[in-house]
Amino acid sequence: MTPGSTDDPSQLLDVLAGEYVLGTLSAEQRAAVLARLDREPDLRAAVDRWEARLLELTTLAEPQRPSTRLWRRIDRSISEQARQVHPTSRWWKRLGLWQGVSAAGLAATVLLSLALLTTRPATTHYLVVLVAPTDQVPGWVVQASDARTIALIPLGRDQVPEGMTLQFWTKGEQWQAPVSLGLVKPGEQYRVPLRDLPPLEPNQLFELTLEKAGGSPTGRPTGPVKFIGRSVKVI
Amino acid sequence: MNSSVTPFDFQGCLAACARGDRSALQALYDHEGSRLLGVVRRIVRDDAMAEDIVHDAFIRIWTRATSFDATRGSARGWIYSINRHLALNAVRDSRQETTLDDADIVTLVGEFDEGAIWSGSAKIYRCLEQLQPAPQRCVLHAYVDGCSHAEIASLMGAPLGTVKAWIKRSLEALRECMT
Numbered sequence: 001m002t003p004g005s006t007d008d009p010s011q012l013l014d015v016l017a018g019e020y021v022l023g024t025l026s027a028e029q030r031a032a033v034l035a036r037l038d039r040e041p042d043l044r045a046a047v048d049r050w051e052a053r054l055l056e057l058t059t060l061a062e063p064q065r066p067s068t069r070l071w072r073r074i075d076r077s078i079s080e081q082a083r084q085v086h087p088t089s090r091w092w093k094r095l096g097l098w099q100g101v102s103a104a105g106l107a108a109t110v111l112l113s114l115a116l117l118t119t120r121p122a123t124t125h126y127l128v129v130l131v132a133p134t135d136q137v138p139g140w141v142v143q144a145s146d147a148r149t150i151a152l153i154p155l156g157r158d159q160v161p162e163g164m165t166l167q168f169w170t171k172g173e174q175w176q177a178p179v180s181l182g183l184v185k186p187g188e189q190y191r192v193p194l195r196d197l198p199p200l201e202p203n204q205l206f207e208l209t210l211e212k213a214g215g216s217p218t219g220r221p222t223g224p225v226k227f228i229g230r231s232v233k234v235i
Numbered sequence: 236m237n238s239s240v241t242p243f244d245f246q247g248c249l250a251a252c253a254r255g256d257r258s259a260l261q262a263l264y265d266h267e268g269s270r271l272l273g274v275v276r277r278i279v280r281d282d283a284m285a286e287d288i289v290h291d292a293f294i295r296i297w298t299r300a301t302s303f304d305a306t307r308g309s310a311r312g313w314i315y316s317i318n319r320h321l322a323l324n325a326v327r328d329s330r331q332e333t334t335l336d337d338a339d340i341v342t343l344v345g346e347f348d349e350g351a352i353w354s355g356s357a358k359i360y361r362c363l364e365q366l367q368p369a370p371q372r373c374v375l376h377a378y379v380d381g382c383s384h385a386e387i388a389s390l391m392g393a394p395l396g397t398v399k400a401w402i403k404r405s406l407e408a409l410r411e412c413m414t
Contacts, residue, residue: 011407018406022377023278023319024384027327048307053413055312056357058319060379061277063269070272070286071264074293078257081298133304173298176255205302220254225304 010042017046021054038230039129041136081174125234126150128206130227139227142206150181150192150200157187158226165213169221171205172198183215184208204231243267245310252300260297263314271318278322278381288325292318326381362412369393370401374409377402 019025020033037044128142139158144150152168160166166186171178181192194200209216210223243266251259271292276285295317303313363371369391376382376390388398 014410015403015406018410019402021316022374022402022406023323023327023381024377024387024402025327026383027324030324030327044307051312051316052308053359053409054378055309055315056359057375057378058270058274058315060375061270061273063273064276064282064285065269066272066286066289070268070290071261073286073290074264075257075261077290077294078260078297081294133306171301175298177253178301221301228302228304 013043014046017043018050020047021050035232038232041131045136082176126200126202126204126231127234128204128229128231130206130208130229133225133228140208142229142231144194144200144231150194152184152190152192154187154189160186160210163213164210164223165215166208166226167211167215167221167223168192169205169207169209170197172201173203177220178205178207180215180219183211200231202231202233205229206231245314246303246305249296249300249303249310249313252297253303257297260293263296264293267314271315274315275318275322277379278319279326284325285322288321289318292321295321323381327383358413359409362409365412366405366408370405370408373398373401374405 016033020030025033033043033047037047126142126144129138130140130142131138138155140155141153142150143153158166166184168181168184168190169178170181179197182190184190205228207221207228208226209221210226211221212223216222243263245263248259248263252263268289272285272289275288275292276282279285279288292314296314299317303310307313363374366374372391373387376387382390384395384398384402387393387402388395391398393401
């Protein structure tokens, strides 16, 4: 119907991104685009560009004064979340259960998670691809095939300046701040027990930041984000 | 309703939220809340639903402030896109296609044709002006009013396929114009 040009895949991707930002896609199409954003840097970059291009059109909507209740509701919801984030004794108990599971079995689960996907559908598996925020190039994969250990697997070998180190962080949707998972050597696989954290959840943030040797002095990320991604549940 | 906005440090505000500074979120709400609510209200066309969505959006801004990445776009854009996409998700999930009440659409035709709204200095307005009136209205009904293809078609009395083609071509033209 449209003359010329639109058969080009990059053109199609760009129109899809544009329609996503415009808002004309159906609920299913929107969900499909959203699911692709984390793993398709080109699509994400196209969406980002459309967000920037169209942003000023938001000024066409007449401002509307919120009811006096709205801020109080927001404030209350945040307070409630803050309480939930702190681990309670309940999940320490659950941890005790996890500890009953054989360590050898866990290691095998981590190594063979993909193979086990089909044979143990009851376990939740997570996968995260960490990409460089600047060029969206994947650098690491985080793989978790049980709720208490994750493996960080390098896809290449990053250059880290002398006196600096990569630090690994994670943050669940409802957490106040990221938590350090330790220091990572470029090009080397790294395994982390998640014993002090709540179980993994979908859309959990993982990132590697560049910090001074020895790690962030503040306990929070201070350096630039080198790689970032969110967990997706693998069925 | 455009311009004359006192400079507000959106990026600094997100950084403060990421550090857990709740007064920064409140400052954002005080500064931008009514504009965000206006954008969301226009899309969902319901006061209570609009406030629910802005509530959810602020929670999301708070919990995800640490993941804001300035290399991907502006902090202000990030905040607006969270609000808009929550609103769009809500209407696409719940609103029946084609059940469009013309009274809901705030006499858009006249409003969008007034030269006054183009006084915005942003490049997007100059590029929109170069589109034909019908494709131009499609873009605005979609972005500003949150209309689906089918809703735009019924609003404009045009076949669905034509509307889809107008939008596709408009996007191509806008991209060309804005690069």
